[in-house]
Amino acid sequence: MSGTSERTQENMPLFLGNDLCAFQVDSSSTGGIAWWLGSDEEPLLIDCPDVTKKNIDILKKLARNSRPRILLTSREGHGRVAALQAALDWPVLLHEQEAYLLPALEKVETFSEELVTAAGVRLLWTPGPTPGSCVAHVHASWNVLFCGRLLSLVEVDRLAPLQTRKTFHWRRQRESLKKLRQWVPSNPLPSLALGSGSGGDDCMRLFEWDDWKEPFWGDEPMFN
Template sequence: MAPLSQPPESGRPPQLVRPGLWLFAPSRDSQGGSSWLLEAGAWGGRGDLLVDCPGFTQANLDCLQRRTAEVGPGTIVLTSREGHGRCRRIQEALGWSVLVQEQEAYLLPGVRACTSFGSEHTLAPGVALLWTPGPTPGACVLHVHTGALDGLFCGRLLVPTGPSALAPLATARTFHWGRQLASVERLRRWLPAGSPAWIASGAGLGALRGDKLVMGGAALLAGLDLASLAPAGR
């Protein structure tokens, strides 16, 4: 790893996707994954929520430092080890707290103000995390269902497979495929009926062909044929 004093590259600023929700440019620090910023005013919290770490670039730091000056320090929510990126550098630059599932807290030595959780964790009424192991041991999702907001940040539990399409996908980096499918089923039972309205994936979004969010999230989840994806002999 390069010294902490090394200046970041310039990078591209995040893109506004809907009021209060921003998408950062793909980060090579997280294998081309996607990071999201949910503004405090959108979810009713005291600070913004940064869902996974974007690239350590000047454009991203400028944006996050402006938000810190406006509403105070936020929280970095890590949905899997694939989204950690340069968490320590970003945390040191911003002074934000970090929230991670306990199975992957050990991957963040030296990160200050780091809190871990087990099976579930509630940040505020209607804002909760669920442990969904499979993509990685400590993978989790963030559900935000408050006011007019009804979305799911699914990390890499579900990845884009085509326009308006998401599905669990086994890759060479998958921790446990059977557990991943079981986590999707648990997620379907955990979510309120008819929710979410949209899903934001933490994977690369190229397969969505220009879209950022996948609408009709509840119907998409209900329509997943998990039995056809189950390991042979199960």
């Protein structure tokens, strides 16, 4: 496991350092994990946490006087992002193929293949789990790959892609994983942060790159 963690109360975000913490998403039917990444240039909230007064207050405190951006890594991470934006007035960034799902949003930016944000965060379109799935690589300070729903925790310290009944296109997800391995800088390889999972603190941590194990690519469906 990479990093250290601290959480003092149940349902509070899990802090892995001064600038990184994870929120367990409980209200959405898909569950998942949202991440806060602090930065002097542009803090980033990756996917939508539960929109509660407690979480809003925490996010305002984390943001201080900065203007963060909300990055949505797939439609499974949208949650109640319109309500979150209404409360915080933060701009939203997502892949162009899923922007139509959120017509009520204001201050929206989209991208197609790749994008580098003002803070140097690199985004890559990785369709498969959903049409507009993407990952985010943060090299400065942390060197973490936020992989959205592209990978899941399948057993202790073992990450792999999962085909579920909500998977948009399994073959394209496999192709995205191959593309991702070529895209990520190899020296040093990043830690991995999941956007999937309902396993509590087991998923709300950073994993080593070597925890990513490729499955057997058979033709049989692998619904879970």
